[in-house]
Amino acid sequence: MELFQVQVTMTDLLVIAPELALTGFALVILLMSAFARPERRGFLGYTALLGVVAAMVSLYWGIGVEASAFGGMVRIDPLSFFFKAMILLICLLIVLVSLGYAKREGIGFGEYYVLILFAAVGMMLMASGVNLLIIFLGLEVMSISIYILAGIMRDDTRSVEAAFKYFLLGAFASAFLLYGIALIYASTGTLDLAGIGRVLAEQSWISGRPILITGVALLTVGFGFKLALVPFHMWTPDVYEGAPTSITAFMATGVKAAGFAAFVRVFFYALPSLQAHWTQIMWILAVATMTVGNIIALSQSNIKRMLAYSSIAHAGYILVAFVAGNELGISGILFYLLAYVFMNIGAFTVVILLGKKGEENTLIGDYAGIGYHHPLLALAMAVFMFSLAGVPPTAGFMAKFYVFSAAVKADYYWLAVIGVLNSAVAAYYYLRVLIYMYFREPEREQAIGGFSPAAVLAIIISVWGVLQMGILPSAFLALARQSIQFLL
Amino acid sequence: MPASVTPLYFFVVSALIFAIGAAGVLIRRNAIVVFMCIEMMLSAVNLTFIAAAHYLNSLDGVLMVFFVMTVAAAEAAVGLGIFVLLFRGRKTIRVDEINLLKW
Numbered sequence: 001m002e003l004f005q006v007q008v009t010m011t012d013l014l015v016i017a018p019e020l021a022l023t024g025f026a027l028v029i030l031l032m033s034a035f036a037r038p039e040r041r042g043f044l045g046y047t048a049l050l051g052v053v054a055a056m057v058s059l060y061w062g063i064g065v066e067a068s069a070f071g072g073m074v075r076i077d078p079l080s081f082f083f084k085a086m087i088l089l090i091c092l093l094i095v096l097v098s099l100g101y102a103k104r105e106g107i108g109f110g111e112y113y114v115l116i117l118f119a120a121v122g123m124m125l126m127a128s129g130v131n132l133l134i135i136f137l138g139l140e141v142m143s144i145s146i147y148i149l150a151g152i153m154r155d156d157t158r159s160v161e162a163a164f165k166y167f168l169l170g171a172f173a174s175a176f177l178l179y180g181i182a183l184i185y186a187s188t189g190t191l192d193l194a195g196i197g198r199v200l201a202e203q204s205w206i207s208g209r210p211i212l213i214t215g216v217a218l219l220t221v222g223f224g225f226k227l228a229l230v231p232f233h234m235w236t237p238d239v240y241e242g243a244p245t246s247i248t249a250f251m252a253t254g255v256k257a258a259g260f261a262a263f264v265r266v267f268f269y270a271l272p273s274l275q276a277h278w279t280q281i282m283w284i285l286a287v288a289t290m291t292v293g294n295i296i297a298l299s300q301s302n303i304k305r306m307l308a309y310s311s312i313a314h315a316g317y318i319l320v321a322f323v324a325g326n327e328l329g330i331s332g333i334l335f336y337l338l339a340y341v342f343m344n345i346g347a348f349t350v351v352i353l354l355g356k357k358g359e360e361n362t363l364i365g366d367y368a369g370i371g372y373h374h375p376l377l378a379l380a381m382a383v384f385m386f387s388l389a390g391v392p393p394t395a396g397f398m399a400k401f402y403v404f405s406a407a408v409k410a411d412y413y414w415l416a417v418i419g420v421l422n423s424a425v426a427a428y429y430y431l432r433v434l435i436y437m438y439f440r441e442p443e444r445e446q447a448i449g450g451f452s453p454a455a456v457l458a459i460i461i462s463v464w465g466v467l468q469m470g471i472l473p474s475a476f477l478a479l480a481r482q483s484i485q486f487l488l
Numbered sequence: 489m490p491a492s493v494t495p496l497y498f499f500v501v502s503a504l505i506f507a508i509g510a511a512g513v514l515i516r517r518n519a520i521v522v523f524m525c526i527e528m529m530l531s532a533v534n535l536t537f538i539a540a541a542h543y544l545n546s547l548d549g550v551l552m553v554f555f556v557m558t559v560a561a562a563e564a565a566v567g568l569g570i571f572v573l574l575f576r577g578r579k580t581i582r583v584d585e586i587n588l589l590k591w
Binding site: 241 | 529530556
């Protein structure tokens with residue numbers, strides 16, 4: 001009998017170097033938090049920051065490398081490079097924000113940072129996996145970490161309830177995703193995305209293959225849940241409201257970025273031959289997601305809930321680009337996600353800074369008069385709100401511009417019209433925050449509870465990103481174009 | 489295996505088990521029973537993988553089953569922990585009574 005040998009080469013390790021760096025640092029933090037005295041656990045956050053920077057450096061090392069590793073399981077190419085860089089940026093901002101927030105809310109244990117790093121590893125595996133097995137594993141590593149993170153404020157019943165809801169519905173959706181993978185495997189005989197693409201390209205017509213179609217539909221349901229697309233969005237507002245705010249920002253940006261990375265990879269890499277079929281479904285999902293997200297957001301009085309519905313609506317805009325499916329469309333997805341990272345994390349950071357321990361101040365009424373008491377913070381919030389609403393010269397405007405022009409270019413005029421109407425509706429609830437901040441008298445005296453220099457740094461990075469991408473978008477768009485060139 | 493057993497039988501059985509599990513998730517109110525129904529769905533998926541791997545003569549499906557089982561175990565550990573935490577605070581794990589967060 002032949003002995004089965006597993007060989008790990010240098011290329012293999014280089015391809016997953018950022019993941020290895022994050023995992024290593026996460027394990028070190030876990031050990032340190034076990035041995036450090038409770039009052040000295042403040043440095044755990046800085047170690048996590050160091051880990052993210054180390055992962056960024058190791059990602060930078062592999063710049064320009066294009067290789068598959070571990071027998072074609074993971075792949076580093078421009079697309080996964082872009083998403084890995086974005087996920088590390090998200091991770092960096094979230095850790096920065098958490099330094100002050102975790103201290104204020106008494107989340108003193110190292111597991112908090114460890115799980116953020118582990119979740120980032122899962123996200124990066126999703127972005128670089130070219131095999132459905134790895135994509136599933138990455139998704140689960142990410143999801144399981146975030147189930148715990150959502151409930152990490154153990155004494156807060158709302159946080160635990162958020163974790164509970166996210167867990168039950170997340171596990172339910174994972175089962176759908178897995179069944180989709182199983183059926184695709186049963187009908188094509190492989191889990192490799194490129195292999196699935198080859199099999200489907202050879203067999204031109206699919207009408208006689210109900211198993212495959214069911215598989216793709218179930219896969220869409222599973223991804224739709226993670227990306228919070230309507231009608232799979234019911235968990236989103238509850239979980240986003242109950243989870244700690246830093247984790248809400250992480251879920252709204254990181255999970256979406258990783259989910260869309262895998263979504264793009266699966267649909268444009270493995271299933272391009274079915275494009276005519278799945279675009280119809282995506283068209284409906286895009287319209288439903290934009291419209292429902294925006295309309296329900298109108299009536300929200302809690303800013304975390306409002307941002308939850310707004311994140312649903314933004315996923316809808318990204319789907320518009322997905323439906324368009326042309327060069328501008330796919331690069332628009334990447335551009336939009338990056339813009340969304342800056343404006344969303346920025347907005348959530350302001351929400352964090354305006355809260356205090358035990359008093360989150362997340363009602364929109366709590367924002368009355370902030371423009372006078374905390375002018376700089378209010379100014380930053382105004383930039384983020386303008387960007388989320390899509391007002392020039394911010395990143396949100398350019399992102400929407402690219403997405404809708406991609407739809408027009410691909411002759412989806414109605415989709416573009418519905419999208420533009422939706423962003424007009426959305427302007428109402430974003431600008432309402434501004435009205436409260438600048439034109440209402442405060443109902444009670446407010447002081448900033450958790451002011452931290454690291455969070456201010458995160459806000460500065462976000463404001464820079466929003467303005468840079470809004471005023472000089474061409475460099476970012478060129479980068480996004482370069483990243484998806486090989487898909488076309 | 490008798491020649492008359494085609495992959496279709498396995499797919500039908502696993503689809504039925506999956507559907508029973510999904511229905512259970514939607515109908516049952518006790519979180520632990522709901523979670524057991526989710527595990528049942530995962531088992532149905534595993535059956536599909538094994539049957540497909542057998543008939544396709546490929547190892548990928550078998551490999552996948554191991555990962556699914558491992559992930560299910562990890563998920564169970566986290567999930568039961570969350571249930572315990574919830575029960576401590578609320579004295580219930582009936583899903584229709586967990587309603588602090590709603591619009």
